[in-house]
Amino acid sequence: MAAPKVLISDKLSAAAVQIFKDRGIDVDFQPDLGKDKDLLLAAIPHYDGLAIRSATKATQKIIEAATNLKVIGRAGIGTDNIDKEAASKAGIIVMNTPFGNMITTAEHAIAMMFAVARQIPEASASTHAGKWEKSKFMGVELTGKTLGVIGAGNIGGIVCDRARGLHMKVMAYDPFLGEEKAAEMGVKKVELDELLANADFITLHVPFTDQTANILSAENIAKTKKGVRIINCARGGLVDEEALAEALKSGHVAGAAFDVFAVEPATNSPLFNLPNVVCTPHLGAATTEAQENVALQVAEQMSDYLLTGAVSNALNMPSVTAEEAKIMGPWIKLSGHLGNFAGQVNEEPITAINILFDGEASDMNLKALTAAVIAGIMKKANPDTNMVSAPVIAKERGIQVSTTKQDQSGSYDGYVKVTVVTEKMERSIAGTVFSDGKPRFIQIKGINLDAEIGEHMLYTTNKDVPGIIGSLGQTLGEHNVNIANFTLGRSAARDQAIALLYVDEEVTAPALKALADTGLFQKIKTLKFEV
Template sequence: MPKVLISDSMDPKAAEIFRANGIEVDEKPGLSKDELKAIIGDYDGLAIRSATKVTKELLEAATNLKVVGRAGIGVDNVDIPAASAKGVVVMNTPFGNSITTAEHAIALMFAVARELPQADVSTQSGKWEKNRFMGVELTGKTLGLIGAGNIGSIVAERALGLRMRVIAYDPFLTPERAIDLGVEKVALADLLARADFITLHTPLTDQTRNVLSRENLARTKKGVRIVNCARGGLIDEVALKEALESGHVAGAALDVFVEEPAKANPLFGTPGFIATPHLGASTTEAQVNVAIQVAEQMSDYLMTGGVTNALNMPSLSAEEAPKLKPYMELAQQLGSLIGQLVGRHITNVAIEVEGAAADLNPKPITGAVLAGLMRVYSDTVNMVNAPFLAKARGLDVREVRHDREGDYHTLVRVTANTPDGPKSVAGTLFGNAKPRLVEMLGMGIETELFGEMIYIANDDAPGFIGRLGSTLGEAAINIGTFQLGRRSAGGEAVLLLSVDHHVDRGLLERIKALPGVREVKPLRF
């Protein structure tokens, strides 16, 4: 039974879902860093919000950890490269609090347009400063979205309902999607010059850090109002303070800050500035939604292999997982075989699929091939860290999908380029369930790949099999299966045999010394 730790405060429905799926769960919010490190090795899954820091140090202690699930969007508190290297899937729930965050951005737009917090403080202090708080309408104004993804698109929809004009800067926004949203796609410089209000809806990356820099703030329209409910670090806070004080920026409302909790910030006390304590996802509905989603996603992964909203591996739905499972087993075997045959001298690899395999999601098949292939480098490799290990080794990976019909109803082929030329293996599924090798190094050979095996390349000549059998018999090695393939009569032949015992180096040397033997390799699956 898989075991999950919930280390942050989370709606009780999360634990209920884990238990309903047959997963043991412990709820222990508020653990110190050392307390968490002391127990994390007992768990297969870790469900968190923003308080738990999943560091490289913690991951090193997480000897059984398979998945980290973040109930929310931001994963700034997770070391994703370290998790990937460790083979741990990192998931988030990007849609559970989208509406809540978008509504908070709209609320802050109203607040900054009408100076609502300042008017509230003034009125409750006994003043009646009606003429002091002269706001502006949203109707007819131009809203500039920096980021038009899930949350940005919801903000656009709400803003259009308020009769605002909406323009958007987003490199990933297609013209067709912009038309669907009813927004105008523009360059950043154009947005800065035209927008009366700017809202930010983008993750914090090297490309988006300080997207509203001192220089870009200076390019904004005089009197602009700015709202950020996305991530701290998207705005130069010191430059924003100066722009507010000079009057170039008429108002700003931030829910996120470079350093959180933001108990001290250069913006605090600045006229025209409104702050909230990272409330974007803080509604009852959102907290329930993200708790349910993270528990369902982690349960799917731990129980069926389904992968949803993962940040470091391809998604694989719970419905796809059973269908893809035998293909992934075949792909991993083929990757392992080519890796053991060729060793570490691969420059690039091509994964080709045809027949029924061509209709499937190719990413999990590619990940499984790499998981098998990369085992020549590491014995802790899996589908999560294999692509990262391949990239670190400079391995170029290519996916090819063929519409043609071949000799088999489904086929997966793995070709590795080496200094000695391309080396290829191919396999199929018998009964849509049982992986079977059908071709190796250009020769037809049909066998299952399992346990301890021996690969032999030899000259096709009479008497060889007898000599080999005698050598194995003298070493008390029992043969399980025995499969032959050859290019032509009297030419090169290959032999794959499974054995019931481990084959030591001494026996391999004796086999290699047999007349006609070109190469011998032990294989393990």
């Protein structure tokens, strides 16, 4: 089997390139390729992975041309340069490295806070100019001041810790921050309006989303305490720069420090050339340590995925560790088979998918198992569907997906049951993984059985009457179809019955017609599985 091929189209460290090589990846290091979209477009079809920083733009056009691409790895946090929707539809995992530059970005925010508090850049420029304007640059202390942190996640949490070390009072606005966690961090959890009204300094540490865009709008800036100083080292677009410039000119805001801007590269901003405004060119992650850390991290993450299936820090797929991948591998395969069965036997538009996880299965990574089920169902419509693209496709089609977990309720240590709902009916199938690691179907339409899963299978439904087994065996034999495994089940004597056969080769059209001509079967369906 050929080694996976990875293209590095931006500048990454030699150590990161070596990680790919040491892991057996065929790596192509072209650090300037990402700047030329036409060259990138021509090259991208040949690669399984693309490692980038911010210079490469993974646009929809690039992604559509990337016919073999499985993963895009961004060395850094921001993924604004990647069309994540297009990648998800194409089944391409998008990874970033959220932890490699946390310390560096948090330290930059603290440094910017010091700089604006003591007007250090202006004082430095004045002194370099041969002036000695000691009385002009009157600053404020940080000790005892209130810092309002908008977003108390990874980076925001570090800022909170450093600020407490500076003896600042810290309050945080974060909808996902619990009271217990806030107490553990030593911060006061508040709503946004309370933070705006009381903070002497405000620092932002949230991603740019529909919910956070212009979170410091003109209206919210007006709610801030007079004399506040605002720091943004997170993402451009979180603050209305025009409104902030007006507040700075009026004196309502005493100062601002910005590392990120609504439009980058920022060559013209309303904040430029205003007194006591510190601006840096997106330097949050610009330290030697951080650049090395994120490069090494993205190389490890991409290698893990391409070689073992382990998923870390993916933005469009549940993370699965290498250890989880080993344990969950058979269960992910089972989930895919269950979905694939439901998709192949169903002939009507699906409106809902309900998944029950029982016992051992309920303790696993349910997002990954759910994605595998949906992917299996969607393969009938699109064979290229995978665990990344399937949830997107289901959502686009308006299919409602629900999951339930329960303690062990039967004779199996755990099982997964999938029910698909259409306008006319519901159809369910359940399966488990035996101790040998092999998935089995254990229930179809409420009828218990124990069926081994093979590449080629035949599924039939019928009334429970004599002659079914003989008819199946004789007809398939006459058409040179060899039966590897034969499983039967029924709801009750002389009631509904099913048969599931694992055969060595695909059942031919003439064989299917011959079975139908017997008049014994209500449904006859050939099935195919990737085993």
